[in-house]
Structures are given as structure tokens and as C-alpha cells.
Amino acid sequence: MMASVIRNEDLVRVPWKNGGGTTAEVAAFPEGSGFDTFGWRISMADVASDGPFSLFPGIDRTLIVVEGNGIELDVEGIAYRLDKASPKLSFSGDDITTGRLLGGPIRDLNVMTRRGQFHHRTRFVESGVALLAEGTDVAFLVALDGSFDVTLDSTIHSLQVLDTLMLEATQDLVLLSGTGRAILVEIAPEAPA
Structure with missing residues (x-):
């Protein structure tokens, strides 16, 4: 099974257009695609101030707070508090969204998939085993609270905090060991209508 580690320290951070923070692309498909052409995109953003979020028409988003005290998102006039107790929210990139720290x-993890092409799901995992959902095309495991070892085909991939393991779809059990939690992101193509 193909797998590769993406080190947090190797991510290239670039400023947002509005200057409210920085973002770093972890992976995107197709490789080299821009904001208007990606099928899916995983990124980490550093949010330094309150302000509006960029619109992404036709995109489904999940935002997960991975460091810091949290953020309150106003999505089309409805407030959602994201903090250590409830760090995750899925919403449409079409929605007018603002954030208040x-x-x-x-720092947050962003998962975005283009509606009609791909869909995604995210879940928190701990030491033990994980099985990818049927139909998953590619998956990402992001270490949150501490180091995490992932064993695939007898190869151990060691992750430090906020490192990411990208792995192709498998129906084998994925062995996880570590002292904290990780986020498992699964991306699958939309079934033809």
C-alpha cells in the first residue's frame, strides 16, 4: 500500500488575501490545482485575527481546530463555537462565514471537497485499529496531541504533532499507537447519478 508522511515543518505557509492569517496546503487533487480547479484540498490555516472567511462556491468544508482556544464561526447568521470540547464543524463554502477568536x-485543519465530484468524512481516532470506509479513494491521518505510529503492511510510519500520513485506500486494518488523538480524513469520489 502506498503511504507518505507530510511533515508539518515542511509545509509552506502563505498569507491570506485579507492578511488575517496564513495557510499551508497539505495536499490537493489534482496536484498543482488552484482554488477554482481542485477536486479536494487539505490545508492548515493559522488564524490571527477576527474576520470574514473566503467564499468557496460548490465546495463542502469541514474545519477542525487543532491548536488554540477556539473560534466562533458565524455561518449565514448562525453562531457555532469551536473549541477543545467541540472542535469540528462542516458547512458549505457557499455560506457567508465570519470568525471571531x-x-x-x-490553527485549524481544513478539508474541502468539490460537490458532485468528491465527498469527505472526518473522525477522531486513538490507539487501536481503524478501518477505512468502503469507497474511500485516499485518506489522511493527522496527529493531534502527541506522537503517533501507524503500521501499514508491517511498515511503521511515525508522526509528530500535526504531521500527516497520506495513504491510498485499503480494506486492511490500519494499526494505530500513540498517547493522544489523531484526525482521520477519508475522501471518496461521488457515485455517478
């Missing part, structure tokens, strides 16, 4: 800067 709850006590200092945050």
Missing part, C-alpha cells in the same frame, strides 16, 4: 490565535 475566543482567546488568541488558532
Whole structure:
């Protein structure tokens, strides 16, 4: 099974257009695609101030706070508090969204898939085993609270905090060991209508 580690320290951070933070692309498909052409995109953003989020028409998004005290998102007039107790929200990139920090800067993981082409799901995992959902095309495992070892085909992939393991679809059990949690992101193509 093909797998590769993407180190957090190797990510290239670039400023947002509005200057409210920086973003770093972890992976995108097709490779080299831009904001208007990706089928899916995984990124990490550093949010340094309150302000509007960019619109992504036709995109389904999930935002997960991975560092910091949290953020309150206003999505089309409805407030959602994202913090350590409830760090995740899925919403449409079509929705007008603004963020208000709850006590200092945050880092978040963004998962975006183009509606009609791909869909995604995210879940928190701990030490033990994981099985990817049927139909998954590619998966990402992001270490959150501490180091994490992932064993695939008797090869151990060691992740430090916020490192990402990208792996192709498998129906084998994925062995996980570590002291904290990780986020498992699964991306699958939309079934033809």
C-alpha cells in the first residue's frame, strides 16, 4: 500500500488575501490545482485575527481546530463555537462565514471537497485499529496531541504533532499507537447519478 508522511515543518505557509492569517496546503487533487480547479484540498490555516472567511462556491468544508482556544464561526447568521470540547464543524463554502477568536490565535485543519465530484468524512481516532470506509479513494491521518505510529503492511510510519500520513485506500486494518488523538480524513469520489 502506498503511504507518505507530510511533515508539518515542511509545509509552506502563505498569507491570506485579507492578511488575517496564513495557510499551508497539505495536499490537493489534482496536484498543482488552484482554488477554482481542485477536486479536494487539505490545508492548515493559522488564524490571527477576527474576520470574514473566503467564499468557496460548490465546495463542502469541514474545519477542525487543532491548536488554540477556539473560534466562533458565524455561518449565514448562525453562531457555532469551536473549541477543545467541540472542535469540528462542516458547512458549505457557499455560506457567508465570519470568525471571531475566543482567546488568541488558532490553527485549524481544513478539508474541502468539490460537490458532485468528491465527498469527505472526518473522525477522531486513538490507539487501536481503524478501518477505512468502503469507497474511500485516499485518506489522511493527522496527529493531534502527541506522537503517533501507524503500521501499514508491517511498515511503521511515525508522526509528530500535526504531521500527516497520506495513504491510498485499503480494506486492511490500519494499526494505530500513540498517547493522544489523531484526525482521520477519508475522501471518496461521488457515485455517478
